[in-house]
Amino acid sequence: MSKPVVSVVKVEQPKGNAEFMGGKFVRYEEDIKKIKAAVAEAIKLSIGSLDTIIKEGDTVLIKPNLAFQAPPESFAVVDPRTIEAVVSYVKENSKAGKVIVGDNPSLGMHVGRAKPAFKDSKMEEAAKLGGADEVIYFDETDVVPVEIKDAKVFKHATVFKPFLDADVVINLPKMKVHLAGTVTLGLKNWNGIIPNCHPDAQQQGAHRIELGQKMADLYRVRHADLVIVDAVIGMEGQGPHAGTPIEMNLIVAGADTVAVDSVACSIMGFEPMEIPAIRCAGTEGQGEIDLNKIEVVGNSIESVMKHFKRPGGDPIGMYAGLTCAMQQTCPGCHVNVRGALDSFAISGIDMKKFLEKHGEVVVIAGGVPNFEPEFCKDKNVFICGDCWELFPSADKVREGAALAKTVTYYPGCAPVYIFAQLNNDLQKLAAGK
Template sequence: MSKTKVAVVKCLPLAGNASFMGGKFIREEDDVSKIKATVAKAVELAIGSLDVIIKPGQTVLIKPNLAFQAPAESHAVVDPRVVEAVVSYVKENSQASEVWIGDNPSLGMHVGRAKPAFAESGMEDAARRGGVDKVIYFDETEVVEVEIPEAKVFKKAAVFKPVMDADVVINLPKLKVHLAGTVTLGLKNWNGIIPNMHPSAQQQGAHRIDLGPKFADLYRVRKADLTIVDAIIGMEGQGPHAGTPVEMNLIIAGTDTVATDAVSAYIMGFDPIEIPAIRCTANEGLGEMDLEKIEVVGEPADAVRRHFGRPNDNPIGMYKGFTVYAQQTCPGCYANVRGALDSFKNTGINMTEFISKKGEVVVAAGGLPDFDPEFAKDKNLFVVGDCWEYFPTSDNIRQAINVAKSVTYYPGCAPVYIFAQLNADLQKMAKAE
């Protein structure tokens, strides 16, 4: 049996990278041409020709990583140059009847829906320059109820209809690390095929320790026909939103998303089994993660490998005056509270000045057997989710609520929306007179 192929191709130096890494995106025509040539080589090495997956008259959906409303300079979203290059390449080198691009930010209800996110990221303009036939804002379309046979935690899904309607789907993730998933690549990019319902709904319910199995289950809904990883400028550190850009100048491509993610993760300095989404999906028999069973073509993985700085999901003791109690919470809220605090700091807030003017902050999540309610006295208390009510120590939280200076509640199961909403509420508090 032949091995699964994953192509790794090095792009020629890009003139716009220096300014982009420095915080200003400048589109250079020659850069787009170089990336397009790199995409072409990667696809041709991986599958030979687009004709292998795209038949005459078929519709093609390109699904990028549009995680949230953010500019290209955040490096949290797919590089607009890569979007333009991929769209243009598919338009010019296939017999597709139409090429679409569509996504839904998984935090869209709190930090921008699809339409403004496509606009701010520069992806919409880039796709139109590439000749795309439709830009589809998934959150403005219908959903299809899908039963997921053999699923472990996500047994039924409301999937955006364009994902099911397209004849061919191209997965276009970005190479970056992630607080909750270790990395975010092709498998995690499938988070955008379902609506963001908050709280305690689809995005939330399996966003705890079940995150890896959730993506394995979602992958059963519909596999990508081709995955192309934007590894031109990756992100290390506190991804997916507060990390540091890393210039890699690579395009990685393959038909097996699991294998493509495994090679990409290895290039980032990880063992693929470290990544929950990869190991869960591979161990369900949905793809290959064993690097010995994957044929890497183009650049040898070891020749381009770099150890990315790893994300730290621990919110405890990070910022003076911001005390987090999370003794018996799930990994979902644990990691996303850290993400919210990182976001707050990275907006340029002077944390010391904030505490001086507004008072100390206490974040309480889950069961807290060692929490003294008096600690919250005259402080700003943020109560995460409602799982604390199921613990024998729930009276600790109730007593704290009675003595706190202010109380902000995050109802339901909160691991996704707390990421954006806690930051937004702290910002609002900072601006209040």
């Protein structure tokens, strides 16, 4: 059996990178050409030709990573230049009958729905400049119930119909780190094929410690025909939303998503087995995880590797005055609270003035056997999830809530939406609303 092929191709230095890294996205025609040339080379080296996956008249769906309603300068979304380059290349070099771009932001109900997210990220404009026949907002389309055969934790999904209807799906993720998933590449990008159902099920279901298994299960719905990783400018640090840009100038491509993710994460300085989604999908045989059994062409991993700063998912002790009581809880609440507090901290808030004016914040999740209810007195308390009520310390939490200045509850397990909502509520508190 032949090895899966993954291509790693350098992009000639884009003119706009310096401005982009400095906080201002500017489109230059020459940059589109440079990225498009790298995309062409990456496809040629990995699968030979688009004709191997696209037949005449096929509907081709390009599924980018539209994580949030965020501008390009957030580096949380796929580079508009890469979107334009990929769409343009597919339009010009295949016999596709229709090329569409579609996605749904993972936290769409709380961080913008698909339509405004496509607009603010400049992905819609880029797709149209590339010649896309249509941009589809998944959250405005029909869904189809799907039983996921051989799934372990995420066995029933409601999947957006355009994703299932397309003849060919091209997965276009961004190279970045992720609080909960360690990295977010091709496998994690499938989280956008299901709707936002908060505070429970779908995006919420199995979004705790077994997130990697959820993504491996969800990948069983349908494997991508081709993966093209946007690694022009990646994100390191507190991804997927509060990290910092890191210039890579690469395109990574291949037909085996697990193999592509394994190579891409290795370029980022991670071992494939460190990444839960890659580990689960790889050991289940959904693709190749062993680098010794993957043919890497173009540039070697070692020649382009940069060690990305790793994300921290623990909120305890991070911010003075924002105290987290989370003695017995799974990583689901940990990472979502950490993401919310990071967002609040980098939003320009003067923390000292905030605490002086509005008082301290206490975030509670899970069991807290050593918790003293008096600690909540005259403070702003935020209680996460449902499981705290199952622990013997539940009465302590209730006593604390009764003494608090304000109390906000976030139901669900794990309440993924607090990634956005806790930050929003803290912002409202800061504004005196």
